[in-house]
Amino acid sequence: MQKSVSLIFLFLLFINCSTSKEKKIDEYVFKTKKEKTLYLTSYNKALQLWQVPYKEENIATSFGTAHIIISGPKDAKPVVLLHGMDASSTMWFPNSAALSKNHRVYAIDFLMEAGKSELKGKSLTSDEIVNWYEEIFNYYNLKNFDIIGASRGGWFATLLTIQKNKNINKLVLISPAQTFNNVDQKGKASTAMFLKFFPNKKKLNKTLDAFSYYPNKINSVYKNQFYLANKYSKSNASFLQMRPFSDDELKGITIPVLVLIGGHDVINSEKSLLRANEYISNCKTATIKNSGHFVSMDQSKEVDKMIVDFLK
Template identity: 25%
Template sequence: MTPSAIYRTEAGEAEIKRRYLDLLDRWPVPHERVRVATGQGETFVVVSGPPDAPPVVLLHGSGANTTMWMGDVTAWSRHFRVCAVDLIGEPGLSAPSRPPLGTDAHARWLDEVLDALGVDRAAVVGASLGGLLAADYATRRPERVDRLVLLCPGGIGRQKVGVLVKAVLLRPFGDRGLRRGVRSIAGIGADAPFLDQVVLHFTHFRPRLERLPLLTDEVLRRLAMPTLVIVGERDAMLDSAGTARRVRRAVPHATVVVLPGVGHSITGQTEEVLGFLRA
């Protein structure tokens, strides 16, 4: 897969990466930009916080990159060595590789990333697609995951398709239609500061279209580490009630939080997650 294959045009790819680098220049705390060689291609990681602090690995959602954590990293990096990883196959600076979901390919990739960073064991925080990958990794490599935080995770509750159809139907109506579609999918308010970035991504980026594999109850029961799951009551992409129900049944020690009136895009949980990570 060539770098432009996950984008609609080369110009669109260039604009997304230019905007991304501009935002990284405004990263709110001192940081390092690390490039790691893996079997899936190069992986880009933004590392913040004291070198001797306990490590926390962040995995963002589909159609996003590490900038989704800019509102959290100031608080988290006071206490942790925060490693924000650009997922492969997404609109960041990592390789465009998209190994199949539901296999051990992403776990092996993350092994390589953590090994290169010198991280033997870490807390892992994942959102949406990153939540699926985080949960999958924790079930396959429990010895490497100290704590697990899942924000609107994929792979547990049923994936909804109606809202995606609606977004496709709105695309021909130009920027206004695309904005309505993005807001419907992500549950983002019209005045959200990151709405423009999300619209830019979905204008030029080709997101994954395959259905997310569901982790079975047997697999979920392997999550023996302290686990926090936060979902939005009005998630238009995933069955959040189903996610909460399945986690409570299969991972009874987990803390499950359902945010009333909140959609797929979960913000404002910086202190909640920090408190859990520090417990």
């Protein structure tokens, strides 16, 4: 494992230090204005897939601009959505209607990768990432809110839940990465790494085949945005900070938790659910049939129903 991490770090270092023939821009994620414009155009097209009325807001934080997609009744209970790596908040389009019916949804773009949040300065530590999210929660005066995290967003959601001064009421983890155990099927999961390092449509298809049970059913507009995120944006080292949470950290989670994984998930296996049930006192788990790591897209209706019922 240590050797694998070292190789990934070298690849990240290589990519982040690479140069471009186009004029550079002073930004953490994109190398050129053209690349940023192309990506943001694809983002806006994907956001049109959102199934309910929404608004976009940008708020200033100590670490840069936070971009949030907001939907649902103004006076409803708040729920925060944290997306997976390179997926951006637009990934929630299949779930937006169900989640927005009885909740005020706040979908936050992570600021160290492709999306509309923008980092100022250097890469953030785990503690700084926690502080960044808490600034957003304080800005919206979120109290006793629910939080849903997918993949790496699930790891961040768990990290936020184990903090002392949290205001989180319920936690939903959708195939959380590096949360209960390390990556289950490293060989298949590595397709995402090669897509990032050497992006082309063939590698995109291999990645989707590995991560989705129904890759051909993924909306082509969103698929293009996901591809451009890998093609144009720099890799960030935040996932190198991610390690499975300790027994004591998991035991400290006393709020209700729902953990969902796909039956063909390359990131998690039943071992993840066993560990969740063993150490989290108030935990429900389920394996969703005919779904991969992209379980909220592969089986959106079933996932939506389970989440909505859990959050009632």
